[in-house]
Amino acid sequence: MTAFYRLPYRVRRDQLARTSHLTVAQLALLAQRRQATDEDLIENYLTTYGLPEGVAVNLRVNGCDVAVPMVTEEPSVIAAASNGGRLLTSATGITTEVSRRELMGQIVFSHVRDPQHLQDWLMSHEKKLLKVADAAHPTLLTHGGGARSLRVRILPPDWVSLDLFIDVGEAMGANLVNTLTEAVATEIKAHFDVDILMSILSNYATHSLVTASCAVPVGQLKTKTIAGATVAKRIAEASDYAQVDPYRAVTHNKGIMNGIDAVVLAMGNDWRAVESGVHAYASRNGRYQGLSRWWVSAGVLHGELTIPLALGFVGGATKVLPLVQINQQLAQVDNARELMGMTAAVGLAQNVAALRALVTDGIQRGHMSLQRKSLALSVGATPTELPAVTQRLAQFKQPTTAQATAALQAVRQANLKK
Numbered sequence: 188m189t190a191f192y193r194l195p196y197r198v199r200r201d202q203l204a205r206t207s208h209l210t211v212a213q214l215a216l217l218a219q220r221r222q223a224t225d226e227d228l229i230e231n232y233l234t235t236y237g238l239p240e241g242v243a244v245n246l247r248v249n250g251c252d253v254a255v256p257m258v259t260e261e262p263s264v265i266a267a268a269s270n271g272g273r274l275l276t277s278a279t280g281i282t283t284e285v286s287r288r289e290l291m292g293q294i295v296f297s298h299v300r301d302p303q304h305l306q307d308w309l310m311s312h313e314k315k316l317l318k319v320a321d322a323a324h325p326t327l328l329t330h331g332g333g334a335r336s337l338r339v340r341i342l343p344p345d346w347v348s349l350d351l352f353i354d355v356g357e358a359m360g361a362n363l364v365n366t367l368t369e370a371v372a373t374e375i376k377a378h379f380d381v382d383i384l385m386s387i388l389s390n391y392a393t394h395s396l397v398t399a400s401c402a403v404p405v406g407q408l409k410t411k412t413i414a415g416a417t418v419a420k421r422i423a424e425a426s427d428y429a430q431v432d433p434y435r436a437v438t439h440n441k442g443i444m445n446g447i448d449a450v451v452l453a454m455g456n457d458w459r460a461v462e463s464g465v466h467a468y469a470s471r472n473g474r475y476q477g478l479s480r481w482w483v484s485a486g487v488l489h490g491e492l493t494i495p496l497a498l499g500f501v502g503g504a505t506k507v508l509p510l511v512q513i514n515q516q517l518a519q520v521d522n523a524r525e526l527m528g529m530t531a532a533v534g535l536a537q538n539v540a541a542l543r544a545l546v547t548d549g550i551q552r553g554h555m556s557l558q559r560k561s562l563a564l565s566v567g568a569t570p571t572e573l574p575a576v577t578q579r580l581a582q583f584k585q586p587t588t589a590q591a592t593a594a595l596q597a598v599r600q601a602n603l604k605k
């Protein structure tokens with residue numbers, strides 16, 4: 188399919204329809220979902236793939252009650268975030284802290300014969316190189332950002348990385364950092380005979396960390412049958428276990444990312460960047476560990492989650508996707524730091540809801556009751572048929588597709604008799 192992208196939309200679509208044997212109904216669906224505003228956002232545009240958006244409620248972040256938009260395809264995630272918010276309610280709720288917001292660009296030198304000499308040259312030209320970086324996109328300075336500092340890392344056998352730390356203002360900063368970093372690389376090439384392999388931002392955003400913390404009386408965690416103190420102790424044990432077993436840590440962190448990814452998507456941000464950075468951070472001690480920590484002290488359950496979150500309040504797709512500005516308004520966030528805090532807070536709430544379910548009734552009771560709706564929809568139930576089909580499925584702990592199909596047929600037959 189050479190030069191496929193040069194073909195007009197209809198020709199591209201018809202070509203795909205022929206080779207994939209799409210039906211008239213399938214083509215109509217593609218046409219129905221087509222959004223003119225999306226056609227130039229990506230390449231080889233075909234249609235717009237929608238995901239459901241909901242809001243997590245019951246969340247108090249830094250003393251403010253908020254409804255946080257979340258975009259996800261997974262049942263029970265938003266219910267769990269709201270449940271977590273309810274469990275972590277206190278006067279201040281979840282508190283958040285962002286110490287700084289710098290993104291790192293790296294210039295990678297290869298086959299360096301004298302790394303020490305290169306390091307000395309780079310560091311003695313720090314002021315000049317930072318100026319070159321700022322000159323590559325001067326409006327960043329007017330936005331309060333700019334190049335802040337340099338670092339050199341010498342890596343075996345003969346690599347050197349020049350790391351540029353850039354305050355990216357209110358943006359996520361990937362394009363900005365790439366522009367500044369490439370400008371610095373060009374300047375270095377002009378003055379120093381060295382092989383530059385590449386210049387690119389790092390998604391390991393260790394200089395853009397956010398911490399969400401909470402402290403709630405253990406009684407708040409109680410279930411119908413288990414005392415709050417016991418639940419809190421078991422949540423702390425689950426958190427300890429995620430520190431020692433990577434098999435569990437990955438699932439523990441997936442639960443946290445259920446919330447984080449859904450907010451990142453709703454806010455028009457780059458979730459691949461967030462995912463890669465967060466999981467690298469989970470491995471920072473040389474092995475993969477749970478990102479959150481929970482502990483009990485004097486009748487209080489404490490929780491803490493620290494993650495790298497290079498999020499943008501402006502730039503990227505934030506102004507292109509029409510729902511993002513509404514979502515920023517719904518979440519009551521006015522800048523990138525608040526967005527980072529809100530997102531981490533949802534991650535912490537998501538985590539406590541999952542852990543509480545896991546160490547008490549098990550995940551399937553709450554999750555599967557909501558998953559049944561998804562199964563009913565997957566076998567073709569309409570929204571009006573959904574309540575009756577899910578009611579029939581409630582008798583099964585883990586209903587199968589065949590059972591869902593049978594339940595739908597039974598509901599349809601019962602409706603015919605009415």
Ligand SMILES: CC(C)(COP(=O)([O-])OP(=O)([O-])OC[C@H]1O[C@@H](n2cnc3c(N)ncnc32)[C@H](O)[C@@H]1OP(=O)([O-])[O-])[C@@H](O)C(=O)NCCC(=O)NCCSC(=O)C[C@@](C)(O)CC(=O)[O-]
Binds near residue numbers: 264269271439442544
């Ligand atoms: C599912 C619940 C919330 C049920 O929870 P419940 O205890 O049966 O329900 P409840 O009726 O007591 O409701 C508690 C709160 O949950 C919310 N809630 C309850 N139901 C709804 C609903 N239909 N729609 C919207 N919100 C709902 C709602 O906020 C409600 O408070 P209220 O507002 O009434 O004061 C609970 O069991 C739970 O939090 N479970 C965790 C579910 C979860 O984490 N799902 C993610 C998928 S599993 C996964 O991917 C990750 C995992 C689990 O593997 C991570 C890990 O292993 O760590």
Ligand SMILES: NC(=O)C1=CN([C@@H]2O[C@H](COP(=O)(O)OP(=O)(O)OC[C@H]3O[C@@H](n4cnc5c(N)ncnc54)[C@H](OP(=O)(O)O)[C@@H]3O)[C@@H](O)[C@H]2O)C=CC1
Binds near residue numbers: 359
């Ligand atoms: N590895 C990765 O993660 C990569 C990600 N990307 C993508 O890059 C995009 C994000 O890059 P990013 O540089 O943020 O986006 P943009 O390229 O959209 O740049 C942000 C722009 O926002 C404008 N702006 C307005 N107000 C402010 C402010 N207060 N602070 C900062 N900038 C402001 C600036 O333009 P002006 O100065 O003209 O006003 C700036 O150029 C995402 O789409 C991401 O997917 C791209 C490459 C790699």
